[in-house]
Amino acid sequence: MALLQVEGLKKVYADGTVGLSGIDFEVKAGEFIAVIGPSGAGKSTLLRCLNQMVEPTGGSIVFQGAQTIGSGRRKLRNIRREMSMIFQGFNLFERVSVLTNVLHGRLGYMSSWRGALGLFLKDDVAEARRLLERVGLREQMHKRADELSGGQQQRVGIARALAQKPKLILADEPIASLDPAASETVMSSLHRFCSEDGIACLCNLHQVDMAKKYASRIIGIHKGQKVFDGTPDELTDEMIRLIYNQKPAEAQELAETDMARKETA
Incomplete structure (x- = not known):
């Protein structure tokens, strides 16, 4: 199928x-x-x-x-x-950290109140860190997203998409x-x-x-x-x-x- x-x-x-x-x-x-x-x-x-x-x-x-x-x-x-999405314009939250942007890929698996408060599970944080290392951005994880170059921001977008554990x-x-x-x-x-x-x-x-x-x-x-x-x-x-x-x-x-x-x- x-x-x-x-x-x-x-x-x-x-x-x-x-x-x-x-x-x-x-x-x-x-x-x-x-x-x-x-x-x-x-x-x-x-x-x-x-x-x-x-x-x-x-x-x-x-x-x-x-x-x-x-x-x-x-x-x-x-x-x-x-079915995660990567955007031409990156679609990141520019004033929050790179790590938090990647963690937003987990919002679909969280209750609305936990997501609103940013109460991410320790396993999710560990996975987000691993994904940022995987895309070569481990040293930038605590920077604001708007401090990164365009190519780096798009790699954050890839890491966020992967954080969703998508099939597509x-x-x-x-x-x-x-x-x-x-x-x-x-x-x-x-x-x-x-x-x-x-x-x-x-x-x-x-x-x-x-x-x-x-x-x-x-x-x-x-x-x-x-x-x-x-x-x-x-x-x-x-x-x-x-x-x-x-x-x-x-x-x-x-x-x-x-x-x-x-x-x-």
Whole structure:
């Protein structure tokens, strides 16, 4: 059984803008999947529909065998703690310590009053320290988050996501605001930790070279449609041009031709 099954996923905003138009795909446990496409293609909408930060208009999302669309508050809380998210803008509490930011990954497992008072278990604190050492930030754990560089802040975001003990990580443009060196560090860290811990990852990327380097599978999206789904080796230069040159119909036709060719091979 797939870890995540998405069928006919749609999102139409109140002003009539179509964010997603009937997207289908599955994610297996441990897969590292890059989602590529031009700005405005629907990549961020896709990830936010999966964890219900954005409410889908239609379709089906099944995570670990359970339908997520229409979930009540308690069920959605349980889903989100096993489907952690890494944000482009880091989304850290800048004026609190790095260690406390990582500990916020445990809030989904705590009662609301304990979380509000910051009464974290000793085991959780020990695990947060271990995770910060793992991402190379042990010496910075007591600094305020806003004292760190962008690349360091994103590594805090990775540690926070890992603190949730997720089955799936949703990474929304995690290196978009970073320089090349920091981007490489963040991507290699995210890929390594997901591999070591058996965590699946859906990672939105603008950088096709990074997608081909780290992903075992790549999904191409254009204007809310899935126009490619295959291995990095199958992502040809022609397909890349079609994904980014605003020709989704041609990209879809080429993808279907490639699929038919593989089925008859």
